[in-house]
Amino acid sequence: MILGLEPWVFWLILMAVLLLIEVLTVNLVSIWFAGGALAAMIASFLGASVLLQIIIAVAISGVLLAAVLIFKPFDSAKNAQPPRTNSDRVIGEVGIVLERIDDVEGKGLVKVMGQTWSAVSQDGTAIEKNAEVRICAISGVKLVVERI
Structure with a gap:
């Protein structure tokens, strides 16, 4: 007897509770304990002692x-980088300066991937029109760029 129950009943109830916990959570939490x-329930049916x-x-x-x-590290779907679908996809890309970038005057436009963005220089220096720049980050609605 385990807690006043037949051993197989105890293991059945424990397994049901653990499976319920597993269903209610989004991660693998208790499936191995349910296993x-x-x-143990099968061992109980076969006549094994409680110990x-x-x-x-x-x-x-x-x-x-x-x-x-x-085996979890081999789960490539979990370890893969999510696809970049929004504005962050321009980070690392090369763009062309359409309007001189001058952080002091607060001016500057860059065209990247067919889109025109306001831009600031990463190091604060001015970057002339038609220069190639690499997008380093996005700050608010402006690209932070560096001259290539």
Whole structure:
């Protein structure tokens, strides 16, 4: 008896609770423990002692957890960089200065990827019209650029 219940009933309830927790969370939280509870329930049906059932539950849970930790780095979909879909896609691109960039006067336009942006120089120096620049960052609605 475990907590006044037949061992297989205890493991069944524990497994159900752990699976419910797993369903209610967005990450893998308790699935390996549910697997251990399932293995212990099977051991209970086969007549194993309660101590052996506990050892099996802990061992199987540990093996399942270790397997996830070992193979998780190979999950390329999780480790891949998300596609750049918004304004951040211009960072690192090369643009052409359409209007002289002068941080003191607050002027400057750059064309990059077919779009015209207000721009400031990364180091504060003026950059002449038609110069090629690399986009370093976005600050508010302005590109921060450096001369190439």
